[in-house]
Amino acid sequence: xxxxxxxxxxxxxxxxxxxxxxxxxxxxxxxxxxxxxxxxxxxxxxxxxxxxxxxxxxxxxxxxxxxxxxxxxxxxxxxxxxxxxx
Numbered sequence: 001x002x003x004x005x006x007x008x009x010x011x012x013x014x015x016x017x018x019x020x021x022x023x024x025x026x027x028x029x030x031x032x033x034x035x036x037x038x039x040x041x042x043x044x045x046x047x048x049x050x051x052x053x054x055x056x057x058x059x060x061x062x063x064x065x066x067x068x069x070x071x072x073x074x075x076x077x078x079x080x081x082x083x084x085x086x
Contacts, residue, residue, distance in 0.1 A: 001021055001043075001045075002021065002023070002041050002042070002043065003019065003020075003021055003041070003042045003043070003044070003045050003047075003048030003049075004018075004019070004020050004021070004023045004026065004039065004040070004041055004042075004048070004081070005017070005018070005019050005039075005040045005041075005042065005048050005051050005052050005055070006018050006019075006020070006026065006036050006038060006039045006040075007036070007037050007038035007039075007055065007063065007067060008030060008034050008035060008036045008037065009034065009035055009037050010031075010033070010034050011031075011032070011033030011034060015037070015060070015063060015064075015067075017052060017055045017056055017063075018052075019048055019049065019052045023081050023084070023085060024085040027081075027082070027085065036074070036078060037067050037071075037074065038066065038067045038070060038074050039074045039077045039078050039081065040070075040077070041077065041081070
């Protein structure tokens with residue numbers, strides 16, 4: 001089972017961190033104007049939970065830095081994830 005850790009940005013610019021084993025549901029739950037800006041996948045539930053906890057504890061500026069740093073990897077992984085659910 002895959003465990004997805006993601007950050008989405010609301011249309012107001014707020015960043016929300018999520019963890020899911022059902023990427024299809026997470027994707028379909030996004031509201032109009034929201035977009036995934038960071039995505040990581042884990043095979044081990046503990047690793048995913050630990051990564052989400054780390055993101056929860058980082059400062060807003062550190063999270064934004066990470067999003068920017070991982071932007072290309074996120075685009076590739078997001079395309080792959082979307083191809084799995086369609």
